[in-house]
Amino acid sequence: MKLTLQELADLTGGKIVRSGAVSEFGNMGALDEAEQTDVSFLGNEKYHQDYLKTGAGVVLIPQGIVSGPCPSDKVALVEVENPSLAFAQVVKHFVSVGRDFIPGIADGAIVADDVIFDHTKVSIKAGAIIESGVVIGDGTEVGTGSVIGIGVKIGDDCLVHSNATVREQCVLGDRVILQPGCVIGSDGYGYELIDGKHEKVDQVGVVVLENDVEIGANTTIDRARFGKTVIGEGSKIDNLVQIAHNVRIGKHCLVVAQSGMAGSSSLGNYVTLAAQAGVGGHIKVHDRAVLTAQTGALKDLKGDMVYKGMPARPLREEQKKLAHIARLPKLAQEVKNLRARLDQIESQDATQ
Secondary structure (H helix, E strand, O other): OOEEHHHHHHHHOOEEEEOOOOOEEOEEOOOOOOOOOEEEEOOOHHHHHHHHHOOOOEEEEEOOHHHOOOOOOOOEEEEEOOHHHHHHHHHHHHHHHHOOOOOEEOOOOEEOOOOEOOOOOOEEOOOOEEOOOOEEOOOOEEOOOOEEOOOOEEOOOOEEOOOOEEOOOOEEOOOOEEOOOOEEEEOOOOEEEEOOEEEEOOOOOEEEEOOOOEEOOOOEEEOOOOOEEEEOOOOEEOOOOEEOOOOEEOOOOEEOOOOEEOOOOEEOOOOEEOOOOEEOOOOEEOOOOEEOOOOEEOOOEOOOOEEEOOOOEEHHHHHHHHHHHHOHHHHHHHHHHHHHHHHHHHHHHHHO
């Protein structure tokens, strides 16, 4: 469904500051790729040159920027408080319009006789397998090739993409999104060395994903050894993340690609783990802490701080350390020069 310029402004809570050559928009695109019927946005100053040259039909811009250089007068401009967030609303509009929700069980799906759900309000795609004792809420879609294990409970309006797996007894709240290939409830990594052999320790707990959680593609979240592995309300887990058994993640956390959390570690609320960050076993990271890329938490970390390095240190402290390390080659050369000068002096003294 296309948007007029006024509908776009209403959707984003923006203000039209300039009309362009096109009055309706049917798609979205990046500044350097967008065409005349596309909506784009300027969310970062480093893309300002792309903004000036864009071929988009309309650009969502931050407040006040219209007083400076602007793109061609063919480009309409809508001023919004947060261009990135406003663009996300546009994306959601076009994607939700384009997505067909077809309730019912598609040919080729396998659904146990005792699964509890409303056939008129749930969509199960071809090749999906729903095992015994499952409960599925209204508005939920289970994608092609997905497997929902025995006794799983899934809330309302969830989206389980293709080839995702939710193992036995795990619980999904409302509006949970599972991207393709993720595994919820795989066994925790637990072994005991007995008589020279690694014997598997049974993992009998579950995983609980609270409301509005999203899990990225090929991410794995292990079931608890006993009890629960919990991902708190509103938290977003990126692709290729490993969450171990008995981990507890608070509300509205961000865990970015290739990060990992070892067994029984925990995050408070609003914590961010940037790409390839790691949290050691039984470590606690408190509310609103940020671990920058490739940071490793090997001891409990206070909240409301930014950390960097391995092991994690407060950002300023680690930056000073790195600055000193960067000076080492120069210092080494200075020491070498002083050593040569000293040798020269000692040689002159010896000949006198």
